[in-house]
Structure formats: structure tokens, C-alpha cells
Amino acid sequence: MQPAHGDPAGGKGRGPAGPASPGGNAPSGRPLSALPSVQARALAFAAIIVAGICGALIGWSFVDLQCHGNCTVPNGTGSVVGAIIAAVGVAVVAVLVLRAMGEWKTIKEERALAEATQAAIAASSRIDGGEEGALPPGRPTGEPPEEGPGPSGS
Numbered sequence: 001m002q003p004a005h006g007d008p009a010g011g012k013g014r015g016p017a018g019p020a021s022p023g024g025n026a027p028s029g030r031p032l033s034a035l036p037s038v039q040a041r042a043l044a045f046a047a048i049i050v051a052g053i054c055g056a057l058i059g060w061s062f063v064d065l066q067c068h069g070n071c072t073v074p075n076g077t078g079s080v081v082g083a084i085i086a087a088v089g090v091a092v093v094a095v096l097v098l099r100a101m102g103e104w105k106t107i108k109e110e111r112a113l114a115e116a117t118q119a120a121i122a123a124s125s126r127i128d129g130g131e132e133g134a135l136p137p138g139r140p141t142g143e144p145p146e147e148g149p150g151p152s153g154s
């Protein structure tokens with residue numbers, strides 16, 4: 001069977017990075033998403049709006065200090081330019097912060113998965129491999145080990 005167009009894993013829901021790649025499904029059954037939380041996006045939007053308002057006020061006052069007489073158009077132009085500059089600057093910072101938050105979340109999840117996998121492997125090898133502290137096969141817990149004849153042959 002041919003893989004679907006653009007699907008390197010052949011339609012199995014796994015991308016080149018494995019089952020947790022974008023386009024797959026998270027363990028909870030929801031599709032994976034790189035979007036930050038709604039709260040984080042709302043705060044970023046609010047910060048951009050506040051920065052635009054502050055930039056407009058700064059632009060208006062900057063022009064108002066220098067203009068004498070009828071300054072309606074220059075004040076409006078200063079307000080618009082100040083608002084755009086401030087809003088774009090804060091938007092760039094907000095996007096970088098949201099991306100960093102997404103990376104931190106991904107890194108934290110990958111570390112937790114790796115630690116859980118290592119713990120499961122270690123527990124499995126203790127049970128299967130007979131390491132110190134592990135029970136030998138066939139001996140129930142709580143029973144002392146059987147003592148056989150010692151080296152003297154008695």
C-alpha cells in the first residue's frame with residue numbers, strides 16, 4: 001500500500017520523529033498542538049493592546065510638545081506611528097515568549113517520558129535479571145531463603 005501524500009510514515013499516524021510528532025494523537029486522545037494555552041495567548045494579546053495605547057499616547061505627546069498652532073493632523077500621525085511601533089515591538093516579544101513556553105513544555109514532557117521509561121526499564125531488569133534486592137523466580141515474598149547444607153557437607 002502506498003503512503004498517503006505527504007505522510008512519510010505511510011498513514012500510520014507517526015511522523016519522522018515517532019508517535020509524538022505533530023499530526024499524531026496525544027495519549028489523552030486529543031491531537032497534539034503547538035498552541036500555547038488560551039490564557040497565555042489572551043495575556044499576550046492584552047499586552048499588545050496596552051503597548052499600542054501607550055505608544056499612541058507617547059507619539060501624541062512627542063508631537064504635541066514640538067507643534068504649535070493647529071496640530072490635529074500631526075498629533076494624529078504621531079499617535080498612529082507611536083501605536084504601531086509599540087504594538088509591533090511588544091508583539092515580537094510576545095511571540096518569542098509564547099514559542100519559548102511551548103519549547104519548555106515540550107522539553108519537560110520529553111524528560112518526564114524519558115525518566116518514566118528509564119524507571120520502567122530499571123524495574124523490569126531488577127525483576128527479570130535477578131539483581132540484588134530482587135526476588136528469585138518462584139520464591140514468594142516474605143519467605144526467608146532456604147538454607148541448604150553448608151560447605152562442611154552436614
